Amino acid sequence: MDVTVNLIMSLFKAREWWSCSIGQQEEFDHGCLCISNIDNSTSGQDKIIIGSFAGLLRVFLPQPCQPGTTYTPNDLLLEHQLEQAILQIASGRFVSGTDMVCLAVLHPQKLAVYRFTGTLGVVEQGNEYQLKVMYEHNLQRMACNMTCGPFGQVKGKDFICVQSMDGFLAFFEQESFTTGRLLPKFLLPGPICYNPRADSFITVSSQRFVESYRYEELAVSVDESNTLVQTGHQWNTQTRKTPSAEWTLNIGEQALDIRVAAFDQAPTCLLVLGEKHLFYLQEGGKLCRMRKLESSPSCFLPYTSVQEGTVQILVGTHDKSLLVFCDDQLQWVARLSHVPISVCIGTFRDLRGIVVTISDEGHLQCSYLGTNPDSFKAPRTENRDVNFAEMEAELKELHRVIKASTNTKDIVPKKCKDDLVLTTTIITALDATHVAAAKGDEETFPSVTVKVTLESGHPVHHVKLMVSVPVPLTLSTDQFSFYYIDPGKPISVNFTVLLKEDFAPAELDGMAIVTYSTPSGIPKVVESSFSLPLLLVCQAVLATNSTGNKITIDTNKPSVHLGSLFEEFVKGDEGELANAISFQLPDGSSVTVLASKTSQRYRVQSVQFENLCLITMELYQRLGNHFHKRGIMDFTCSFTGPLPLDDYFKIIDIHFGLRQLAEHFLELLAKQAVQFRAIQRCLLTRIKDKNPASVQGLGFLLEKTYAQMMELGESAEANQRSLVRARVALEAGGQLLLLLLQLSHDLTPSTTGILRAALLPMLEDSQQLGWEETVEMAVSHLLSTSLAEPNHDQPPCSMTKLTIPSETTDLKKSLRLMCERLSKSCNLNMTAANCVDAQSCQGTPSTQ
Incomplete structure (x- = not known):
């Protein structure tokens, strides 16, 4: 139904009531538009306030003689050049001792509140308007955005909260700065709004979580680290505590804007505009419903509805459309002449519900929703007689093409002889x-x-x-x-x-x-x-009888002299007849290969388990190539011994321990960095105050903190190098285990490819994702699907979120169970819909 509505209603344009092109080579963002009776006129007529990144503030009062009339000079009440770029504007009762509406302007390093006043003109030039600075706050941090409202549920006053680029929330109660808080686990600033009914602040973190913080919690939190707080015009050091969120909700995508829909005819709800969806949340953070948007949104605005219990929502999109929703139901689609980056609703000349939009290049338009059709007309089609025989033949041809296209072999384009x-x-x-x-x-x-x-x-x-x-x-x-x-x-x-x-x-x-x-x-x-x-990675040394880990491979052909397999490592005729050869690896350890004189076996042994992989794989490949060159096609290798799972698990534990240590170093470095920045800011303040005693003490503390950070950084780098080495050992152990499984159970290439994708994921360990949780998820999925025991109901994979586990016990159990079930059923029973294409995985050693 919605698709039909979209196709039909997009034929209609938003009817232009008034428009204007603002400035030249100026840029505007979603916080640059505000609709308010900013001059506090008795008529209550709204004005349009626009602020640009160029620092120009403009106030418009549209007064067209008839619908569709464009801008006239009398429509511009004020154009004022400010010192800094304008990030956001808002109107409210920001001045103490008066109920008049004033204008708050957010600059990168300043928050200013102005009063907009007008004087009746006595000559034909008209009225005179001007801005009067009521007060200013200099910001010590680079600002990003702001929100305003009656914080603490006060009556008759509006306060301002400014969010900086580093996640610091600064609260201003009109002329006074009250407090500041740092948001926890902050990376990049997101949209923020104030919910007056719950007295809380809603924002979206860079981890795509909607978070709610109560104002009371932000006002009383105290921290163990030093934080700069402004007292009057000075910034002093106080103790702050990182605030905790009242509730969080993961929406899975970055948010463009947040609004609180608090209207009398409907219950309060939180609306979050994502990159692809529109989310409806209850005040407690529970997701009520969500609406997928067919095109990329650019802005939105909830407004009151005439229907009881519903909320109307305007959504602007990047395909120059204006969508009208009643809750999550699409009601209307209208075309615009530009891409709106901000949308508001105002009242002009007693006309209510005028939609005001502005583009990033400054195209300002007032419009209303009507039924003027678009100028596009569908071309007329030529009438022709229907030939049913031709239609049936065409239908059969289409069925043939569709059937041929379903063949998976034809999905990849055929290679042409002229290709690169x-x-x-x-x-x-x-x-x-x-x-x-x-x-x-x-x-x-x-x-x-x-x-x-x-x-x-x-x-x-x-x-x-x-x-x-x-x-x-x-x-x-x-x-x-x-x-x-x-x-x-x-x-x-x-x-x-x-x-x-x-x-x-x-x-x-x-x-x-x-x-x-x-x-x-x-x-x-x-x-x-x-x-x-x-x-390139090893050299031959005198053969030694290395003790420790051993791998024995059985073949169906007589043993081959190792000198003929590893010709580049031996010299002379005696070496070519050798039945033992040792390889020295870069770390000084050795791996020895022995060929039995009486049986058809080869043994690879080394002190370290991970060193067996490279030489064993090389031996397996060279044996296959040796017999293939001589025309022997029935050569096979097998492995009958127990799988070295305990040795493999030791490598997993070493890698997991180094990952945990890396996380610990990152936490310590983050704490030290916060402490270092706090001491640095305090030191700069003491230098300005010319307090030598405090400067000397803080300077010593700053040097000590810096030395600790450097020491931690060196330890973290050393641990990172060890982690890389452990990851290579982990890959070697996985390669060897995969080879032994293949030789033990004669696995098919498809099964081997699936196991390779599960045991050897192509990723690097990071804070968000690592080897242990990835492999545990993949192996658990195999155990519950393709490796499930027959006639037994298998529980689904228990892991729903990839997080660093607290231990590796479950992973080891899953790996051991996977090997046991492979011994019972050699090949995986996976359909084309849920299996990994073996051809897309890295190739396994071949005897051909």
Whole structure:
């Protein structure tokens, strides 16, 4: 129904009553428009007040002779240039001792209240209007927005709350500054409004939570850290407490504006305009309902309704439309000549309900909703006789095309011979001359050079090549750009890969991705993987019998001499016949590979569990390539031993402990930063007051706090480096576990790809998301769906929100249970609708 209403009613325009283009090269925002009887005239007639970022304040009184008449000079009552940019304007009873309406103007570093007065003219030039400054407040912090109202539910007065860019709320009770509070966990300022019935402030945080703070809570909160508070015209230090929210609600998107709908004919509700939805909230923070908007909104305004128990809402959109809602039901859609960034309703010349809108470029328009049709007319269609035979043939053809398009193999466009071809090759096994870490650094590192060749059969534009290698490998250059590539003229570039850290990566596969545009403007992507040589991260040493962790792989063919598998690591004929070889990794530890002389087994052993991954994967791949080159296609590998889950769990615990320590360091640094800024502000104040004793003491305290911050920062950086190393070890353990599961249960490529997506998510640990919670969610989903036991009702995944867990016990249980169920049912029973496409995952080692 709403779609039909939108299509039909968008044919009608908002009927223009009066319009004006304000200024040149000025910018306006949603807080720049205000409708009020600002001169306190006895007629009660509204005026339009406009403020721009250029600092120009204008007051209009539209008086058209007839509807559609444009602006005349007499309509402009006042144009005044202020010193600073105007962020927001509001009207209210802001001056003590009088009930007259005054104008509050918010500047970046100042809050000013003016009284707008007029003098009757005695000559033909008309009346004279002027602004009188009632009082000003200099702001110590950069302002963002403000809200006003009878804070504390006082009668006959309006107070002002200014929100700064760092989340500081400054409260002004008319001529006096009363208090200030910092919002908790603040990152970026959001819209803010005051609810007079609940005496609370509503805002939306950068985490997309609607938060409510009671004024009483803000007024009495006290903190353990020093906070600057203004007394008169001076800023003194007081103790403040971070206020706590009365209630919060996650709306899942950033809010553009918040309004309180408090009308007599309907219960009070909170309206939040999001990027895609309009939310209706009760005063207690409960979501009543929400309305999805078909187009991107730009502004909105609730107003009183003639129907009992309902609220009317105007919503402006970026497609130059004005939507009229009755609660969440769309009633009308009207076209505008501009994109409104602010909308108000006023009364002019005894005409009530005039809609006032303004664009960001200053197009001001007063309009009303009527039934003037748009000038657009649908073209007339030619009448023709219906040929049912042709229609039936066309319908059959369409059915054939639709059926063919449902084939998933045809979703990806077929590769054309003229498409761009990306080729990657390793120029040498290892560079003869090792490269330096940086200019002027005498230390050198093993390196390998990779050559990338781009060739296309037709002209391509805006070509960008991006290269990635696994951590901790480093690239000399990771991006290349080409404006144009001629057809048939290949372009080659070289880059160097080197290892600068003292630990090895979990794998040696890199990726080169090219994005480009065809002559017709179609964007395309080509990718190519390359394998780096094992020599880059390890070297051969005398074979040692390493104790500790062991992996035994069984094969169906006689053992192969390790010298023929790892030719680049052995020298001479004796080495080629070796049945044992040891590799030394960058951290000094070694990994030994043994080939049995009497059985068809190979053993990989090392003191550290994570070191087994790289060599085991390399052994598995080289064995497959060895037999494939000799035409032996039935070669297989298997693993019959117990899965090393306990060793894998130790790596998980180490990584999880370092994540918790990183969170602890961040909290300490945040507290130290707050304390440092507070001491710094106090020191500046004492310097202005010329108090030497206080300055010396505060200076010593500032240096001490700074030294503590530096020490904490160094510890946090060291922990971050350890966390990166632990994450690589975690990836190595996951790669090894995945390989052993594949060899133990002969998993299909599709099942292996699904497990890879669950155990090896492509993400980096952050404050919001990490490996443990991501893998626990994925494995729990597998256990409740594709790995669920037959004839048993499985509870759904218990995790509804990805947060850092308090421990890893549940994760370990889920991983152990996953391995047990895989041993009973080797392949996952997942449909195309809910499984991960194995081809989109990283490839598994192949024996081909």
